[in-house]
Amino acid sequence: MAQITLKGVGKTYAGGVQAVSDVNLDVIDREFVVLVGPSGCGKSTLLRMVAGLEEISQGEIAIGPRVVNRLEPAERDIAMVFQNYALYPHMSVRENMAYGLKNRKTPKSEIEARVAQAARMLELGPYLDRKPRALSGGQRQRVAMGRAIVRQPAAFLFDEPLSNLDAKLRVSMRGEIRKLQRRLGTTSLYVTHDQLEAMTLADRLVVLNGGQIEQVGSPLEVYHAPASTFVAAFIGAPAMNLLDAYIEGGRVKLEGHDMGLVALPDGPITLGIRAEDLSIGTQGLPVTLDYVEELGANRIVHCFAGGQRLALIQPPEAPLSEHMTLRARPQALHLFDTTRGARLVAPATRIPEPVA
Amino acid sequence: MQKINPLDHLILILGALFLIAPVVLAVMSSTHSAIAIHTGGLFLLPGSDGYETYHKVLTAKGGFTGNVTGARMLMNSMIMGVGFAVGKIVLSMMAAYALVYFRFRLATLFFWIIFTTLLLPLEVRIMPSYQVMSKLHLLNTYTGLIVPLLASATGTFYFRQFFKSVPDELLEAARIDAAGPFKFFIDILVPLSRTMIAAIFIIMFVYGWNQYLWPILMTTDESFFTLMRGIKAILQVWVGSQIPDYNEAFALAVLAMIPPVLVVVIFQRMFIKGLTESDK
Ligand SMILES: Nc1ncnc2c1ncn2[C@@H]1O[C@H](COP(=O)(O)OP(=O)(O)O)[C@@H](O)[C@H]1O
Ligand SMILES: [Mg+2]
Numbered sequence: 001m002a003q004i005t006l007k008g009v010g011k012t013y014a015g016g017v018q019a020v021s022d023v024n025l026d027v028i029d030r031e032f033v034v035l036v037g038p039s040g041c042g043k044s045t046l047l048r049m050v051a052g053l054e055e056i057s058q059g060e061i062a063i064g065p066r067v068v069n070r071l072e073p074a075e076r077d078i079a080m081v082f083q084n085y086a087l088y089p090h091m092s093v094r095e096n097m098a099y100g101l102k103n104r105k106t107p108k109s110e111i112e113a114r115v116a117q118a119a120r121m122l123e124l125g126p127y128l129d130r131k132p133r134a135l136s137g138g139q140r141q142r143v144a145m146g147r148a149i150v151r152q153p154a155a156f157l158f159d160e161p162l163s164n165l166d167a168k169l170r171v172s173m174r175g176e177i178r179k180l181q182r183r184l185g186t187t188s189l190y191v192t193h194d195q196l197e198a199m200t201l202a203d204r205l206v207v208l209n210g211g212q213i214e215q216v217g218s219p220l221e222v223y224h225a226p227a228s229t230f231v232a233a234f235i236g237a238p239a240m241n242l243l244d245a246y247i248e249g250g251r252v253k254l255e256g257h258d259m260g261l262v263a264l265p266d267g268p269i270t271l272g273i274r275a276e277d278l279s280i281g282t283q284g285l286p287v288t289l290d291y292v293e294e295l296g297a298n299r300i301v302h303c304f305a306g307g308q309r310l311a312l313i314q315p316p317e318a319p320l321s322e323h324m325t326l327r328a329r330p331q332a333l334h335l336f337d338t339t340r341g342a343r344l345v346a347p348a349t350r351i352p353e354p355v356a
Numbered sequence: 357m358q359k360i361n362p363l364d365h366l367i368l369i370l371g372a373l374f375l376i377a378p379v380v381l382a383v384m385s386s387t388h389s390a391i392a393i394h395t396g397g398l399f400l401l402p403g404s405d406g407y408e409t410y411h412k413v414l415t416a417k418g419g420f421t422g423n424v425t426g427a428r429m430l431m432n433s434m435i436m437g438v439g440f441a442v443g444k445i446v447l448s449m450m451a452a453y454a455l456v457y458f459r460f461r462l463a464t465l466f467f468w469i470i471f472t473t474l475l476l477p478l479e480v481r482i483m484p485s486y487q488v489m490s491k492l493h494l495l496n497t498y499t500g501l502i503v504p505l506l507a508s509a510t511g512t513f514y515f516r517q518f519f520k521s522v523p524d525e526l527l528e529a530a531r532i533d534a535a536g537p538f539k540f541f542i543d544i545l546v547p548l549s550r551t552m553i554a555a556i557f558i559i560m561f562v563y564g565w566n567q568y569l570w571p572i573l574m575t576t577d578e579s580f581f582t583l584m585r586g587i588k589a590i591l592q593v594w595v596g597s598q599i600p601d602y603n604e605a606f607a608l609a610v611l612a613m614i615p616p617v618l619v620v621v622i623f624q625r626m627f628i629k630g631l632t633e634s635d636k
Contacts, residue, residue, distance in 0.1 A: 051532065052531075053528050072531070073528070073531045073532045074531060074533070074534035080528070080532050082528070082529065084523065084525055086525035086528065087529075088530075088543075088544055090544075090547040090548060100532070103533055103534040103535050
């Protein structure tokens with residue numbers, strides 16, 4: 001068991017591509033941290049630097065008490081699960097799981113015991129003598145996890161392990177991974193581009209953008225207080241509505257409509273409102289209906305406010321009309337700097353403490 | 357199912373007959389006597405001298421020194437074929453492994469140098485090779501017969517392409533699993549290459565088996581004669597009124613055909629099995 005510490009970690013590929021820059025992160029013991037971000041943002045690069053598969057260009061990575069910059073992958077006491085499983089095609093499930101232990105000169109009886117235990121945990125018992133090609137995608141991924149588990153490493157590293165599975169299996173495997181990690185208590189670093197997967201798995205989320213950390217926090221923190229327009233748009237489905245608005249005399253104005261009070265200087269801002277925070281009322285922001293997406297349990301209503309698109313979530317029976325007026329609680333408004341995209345915290349939204 | 361067209365079949369049957377006709381002629385003629393062949397030409401039906409001819413070809417001592425049998429020549433050819441195939445596979449796999457998995461300066465240049473030697477057939481470098489072997493006193497040895505021809509651009513090229521198609525994650529998983537370069541090669545690459553090895557074995561065995569010019573140069577001692585030379589030797593006796601032993605030449609040719617055919621049949625099975633089984 002161990003913590004993973006990244007200090008000013010960066011990666012410059014040959015040719016000068018700066019894939020990751022200045023990442024500082026502490027993954028504490030037993031924690032499940034998910035690196036999430038769009039494709040190409042440097043998640044895999046970062047994870048592979050922790051694994052030792054990619055050289056660290058800048059900074060320092062420590063696993064447990066040891067700085068591992070100069071250590072081989074095998075010496076780092078980590079196990080990795082790959083997106084395409086990376087099982088050895090010519091070895092049986094049992095041999096696949098045992099291979100790493102065999103190379104480490106683990107006694108035979110110990111290997112057998114650990115493989116048997118992992119097989120029981122992952123319900124792979126009946127398949128131990130099969131070759132990977134005779135397994136389904138989900139089973140292969142479980143073997144890949146088994147290969148990691150038997151090693152009893154200080155940390156698990158996952159690189160999009162569920163991306164090759166169909167949607168239904170992905171959901172159930174997600175649950176299995178979470179339960180397994182809780183049960184084993186092994187520190188885990190997990191990479192995904194799927195924000196839903198990230199939300200459901202993580203103790204803590206790390207949102208990456210262009211090789212840099214955009215925000216670190218628990219899934220709910222990140223959801224309720226996104227640090228930037230990038231995070232706001234990336235986390236949550238449907239994506240948060242981000243609208244061009246401005247502040248005039250301490251009031252937020254959207255398409256000329258007054259959305260609420262805020263103690264910020266006048267000027268343009270980006271206003272963020274989650275689809276579920278908007279409701280249809282008798283007065284408020286006037287919108288015109290564009291189209292409706294039915295999801296069964298609820299529906300996503302797409303509208304235009306002036307020239308800007310926005311979406312809201314409504315129960316399926318709610319009446320809709322061509323012209324509606326929308327409202328949102330003032331607490332549900334997220335304000336962002338229009339040019340930098342950073343979240344603006346308005347000092348006056350804090351309620352002044354009554355003077356005793 | 358596609359409809360069976362009689363015309364298609366006719367064409368295929370004719371094609372097949374055309375291709376096997378020479379083989380049938382050789383097999384059938386080898387069972388007749390030399391005189392019958394000399395007077396009557398080739399035969400399409402079996403004769404009565406088959407057993408005798410084959411027995412003689414395999415066991416009777418012949419040649420100038422009178423102590424080389426067909427069985428001995430068969431063995432020599434076998435040593436050439438197998439030695440070639442195995443040697444070439446081992447060498448070219450190791451070369452390809454170095455080229456693909458080790459980052460050293462000029463690796464690509466080395467590869468292209470090796471690759472361009474593909475364009476130089478043995479015949480071009482046969483004299484210098486002979487000289488080297490002669491200076492090393494390796495004339496009339498199996499080593500001298502086999503080693504100079506082992507370096508194989510073809511094999512290196514095929515294995516390189518194959519290794520490049522092995523997913524990188526496999527190497528990475530192996531690195532995490534504490535498999536060093538040697539273990540990765542033996543435990544993972546070699547078993548994965550089975551299909552490739554079978555294919556190259558077929559090609560190289562036949563290539564070695566059919567060698568003619570090199571053995572002629574390298575060996576003067578008749579105990580190193582291969583089947584190919586044996587056939588030639590039989591036909592060369594046409595002096596005076598003597599008739600060459602056509603039947604024996606045919607018998608040797610038939611014998612010479614069997615091992616390559618067996619190798620192809622056996623390894624092709626493995627080859628096809630490998631193709632259908634492995635999913636990388
Ligand atoms: N071997 C490499 N050489 C050069 N650039 C690379 C290499 N691998 C990845 N990159 C670049 O680094 C960036 C991050 O890649 P990656 O970490 O794979 O992203 P992600 O896993 O988040 O999709 C991308 O812009 C990619 O093009
Ligand atoms: Mg990736």
